Amino acid sequence: MSLQAGVVEDVRDPGRYDHLCWAFEDAQEFRARAGCFLAEGLQLGEQVWYVGSGDVTALEDELRELPGMEQALHSGAAKADSIEAAYPTGTVVDPAAQVAAYARATAQAVAAGFTGLRVAADATALVRTPEQLDAFARYEHLIDRYILTAPFSAMCAYQRSLVGDGSIAALACMHPGASADATPFWLHATTQNGCAAAIGGELDLATRDLLRLALHRADLQPHNGELVLDASRVEFMDHRSLLQLVEHARSEGHMLVLRTAHPGPGLLIRALGLDRARVEIPA
CATH class of the missing domain: 3.40.50.300 (P-loop containing nucleotide triphosphate hydrolases)
Known part of the structure; x- marks a missing residue:
């Protein structure tokens, strides 16, 4: 699996x-x-x-x-x-x-x-x-x-x-x-409860176009109005990539939720003042 x-x-x-x-x-x-x-x-x-x-x-x-x-x-x-x-x-x-x-x-x-x-x-x-x-x-x-x-x-x-x-x-x-x-990154199916997909690897300016296509092709499904991604294997995510994920979720009418214990995404969300994204710590 x-x-x-x-x-x-x-x-x-x-x-x-x-x-x-x-x-x-x-x-x-x-x-x-x-x-x-x-x-x-x-x-x-x-x-x-x-x-x-x-x-x-x-x-x-x-x-x-x-x-x-x-x-x-x-x-x-x-x-x-x-x-x-x-x-x-x-x-x-x-x-x-x-x-x-x-x-x-x-x-x-x-x-x-x-x-x-x-x-x-x-x-x-x-x-x-x-x-x-x-x-x-x-x-x-x-x-x-x-x-x-x-x-x-x-x-x-x-x-x-x-x-x-x-x-x-x-x-x-x-x-x-x-x-x-x-x-440089992976967007794939996952068994994690409530997650539309899992994402891992490195996300930066160089992956912008590739990430856009991957998100479009994957046709991710929300859970209770939230687009939840298991981001526990993300090694690096810059602010542009975070904003890209937020915009993709927003364009479909959803809140972005990143499920990860890493502090980086949460710090970025607070620094950018994003109200359409949050971090969820895995159980």
């Missing part, structure tokens, strides 16, 4: 991150990272999917080269799937429909006797245009909400040279865990 946000160094031990973003340099790196991530799933009794570019036969051959996958393919514990076979070039993913598809696949995996479903996917082909990127970033937040309560986990991978650092950050910030240097 995704409880906190942070940098993932080793996909063999994603720890608390059931939903992680990995920016990779080449196909060899993707195969290696995916293999480690999926091998962990097999040990946990999950069905694992290897999703990438190319035809299914070639992807199955790639999967067989990974430790333990030959037998898993034969038994049905592992399968390969092609992005191009499922999505014609230029397809803009329907976020809700994509989540529903994985929910059905997860239910089928559990019905077949597996403990859940784990997917490692090279989704580069689905985020090449601005329209694709916007839809897929929205999907990333929706699937993160689903993962909180479902036996489903995913490593969403994107090739840096084809997507670019800006797009990588826009996708990575919608995950609770990401590879190093993928994003």
